[in-house]
Amino acid sequence: MPVDHNPYRPLPEDDVTLAPFTRLQGAFEHFYQQLASPNAPRRALLLGRRDSGKSTLLRHFHEIFDPSYIGAYLPLRLLTLASEDSWLRTMAASASAALVQAGLQPPETQAPEDVDGAALRAWFKDTFLRDLFAALWGKRLVFLLDDAGTLLTALKQERLPYDHLSFLNGLLTEYAPLGIVLAVDSRYEASLASLAPLISLTDVYRLMNLDADASAALLRVPVDGVYHLNDEGVAAAYKATAGRPRLLQRYGFLLYKQWESVPAVTRLTADDVKVVTSSVYAQSEDDFQTLWDDLSRNERLVLTALTHLAYADPLKPPAPADVETWLIESDYPLDRTSIHSALRGLEYDEIIAHERGGIVLNGGLLQTWLLEHVRLNDSAATRTLPRASRWGWALLAAVLLLVLLAAGLALLGGQQRAAPPAVTAAPTVTLVGGG
Numbered sequence: 001m002p003v004d005h006n007p008y009r010p011l012p013e014d015d016v017t018l019a020p021f022t023r024l025q026g027a028f029e030h031f032y033q034q035l036a037s038p039n040a041p042r043r044a045l046l047l048g049r050r051d052s053g054k055s056t057l058l059r060h061f062h063e064i065f066d067p068s069y070i071g072a073y074l075p076l077r078l079l080t081l082a083s084e085d086s087w088l089r090t091m092a093a094s095a096s097a098a099l100v101q102a103g104l105q106p107p108e109t110q111a112p113e114d115v116d117g118a119a120l121r122a123w124f125k126d127t128f129l130r131d132l133f134a135a136l137w138g139k140r141l142v143f144l145l146d147d148a149g150t151l152l153t154a155l156k157q158e159r160l161p162y163d164h165l166s167f168l169n170g171l172l173t174e175y176a177p178l179g180i181v182l183a184v185d186s187r188y189e190a191s192l193a194s195l196a197p198l199i200s201l202t203d204v205y206r207l208m209n210l211d212a213d214a215s216a217a218l219l220r221v222p223v224d225g226v227y228h229l230n231d232e233g234v235a236a237a238y239k240a241t242a243g244r245p246r247l248l249q250r251y252g253f254l255l256y257k258q259w260e261s262v263p264a265v266t267r268l269t270a271d272d273v274k275v276v277t278s279s280v281y282a283q284s285e286d287d288f289q290t291l292w293d294d295l296s297r298n299e300r301l302v303l304t305a306l307t308h309l310a311y312a313d314p315l316k317p318p319a320p321a322d323v324e325t326w327l328i329e330s331d332y333p334l335d336r337t338s339i340h341s342a343l344r345g346l347e348y349d350e351i352i353a354h355e356r357g358g359i360v361l362n363g364g365l366l367q368t369w370l371l372e373h374v375r376l377n378d379s380a381a382t383r384t385l386p387r388a389s390r391w392g393w394a395l396l397a398a399v400l401l402l403v404l405l406a407a408g409l410a411l412l413g414g415q416q417r418a419a420p421p422a423v424t425a426a427p428t429v430t431l432v433g434g435g
Helices: 025-035 054-059 084-101 117-136 149-156 164-174 186-195 212-223 231-241 245-261 270-293 297-312 320-329 336-348 364-373 393-412
Strands: 043-048 069-075 140-146 178-185 204-206 352-355 358-361
Touching: 025 043, 025 178, 025 204, 043 054, 043 186, 054 069, 054 140, 054 178, 069 084, 084 117, 084 140, 117 140, 117 164, 149 178, 149 186, 164 178, 178 186, 212 231, 212 245, 231 245, 231 270, 231 364, 245 270, 270 364, 297 320, 297 336, 297 358, 297 364, 320 336, 320 358, 336 352, 358 364
Parallel strands: 043 178, 043 204, 069 140, 140 178
Antiparallel strands: 352 358
């Protein structure tokens, strides 16, 4: 059925409940393995960068599982988690609201106002959950804890007791119909071990950029029956974004507006993608700045070297040795171990990839931003690398992006574009943040 409004949600503050949902087979399989298979641990953790789709997956939980699974969604970044007492009361309220939404009668029991500490724990475990599962009539309840890095922070700051995770783990042991899913920003990856015993490393699934097929689905399925973006257009958008979900949402949003201006045209092409690319780039500059700010000093230095080397010779992807030489000549030398560690971190975050015997930057839009903003100066060794003068660089960056898009279309040659190469860096590698 054709949509009668723009289905895409390009802004961070947009309600992801309404955003187009791309079915991710790997995430689905992990969910089922953790929550629905025989002897499942009934716990899972989604790990991913900002805007990688964690919240969207949780908010579409009802599309992943059948109605026998009821999800109680809790956006932790909107909660203070001032104490375990207030947190348990919030969990109880969320579970009751989820039952109401599912058309079921929630437990009538309410936590007494004068109960706290161990007594409130006992009420939540022995009274509330017992009555709740009696009301579920064989269904299952899954707490969906979004932005669960907040939970780690509350534990570290001792706003939650040290054994809180053991308490939650005990609830899973006692109540077979209960499950818990956490979504955690990759910034907290080094602290995941602190989630034991509630979460183990085998419970973790890391969300990556969308592959070529999933990107095509995101740009086509939500507007099926309205217009169709051809293969060349999909390839151009994929080359510009490297499958980053938020950037694809922006392309979808602006392409829809492009169609609205001439609704008689129901077949969009790479030319339409080129028309909206400058607007997608403008909307994404803050995202690229945040990505840059989250990198370590060594990652910034290596990425700066790669950016300048790519500009100097776009047809020859540089090797690690080229990066080392460039940094030495730029008076910011790094040893080979540091360079390779930084490269692994950048590859793990899908900022770079190995192609054609060298290292390439992932996504034309990101490469444009780096060319426009990143240069070395005397403060690079101690702080962040500053923005370059935009005069001249902006034009160069725009021209390079158009060249990249045109090259992608030429390489397509009527063939199906291959998915990006698999990340080979070990997922256990964590670099120390800095700037």
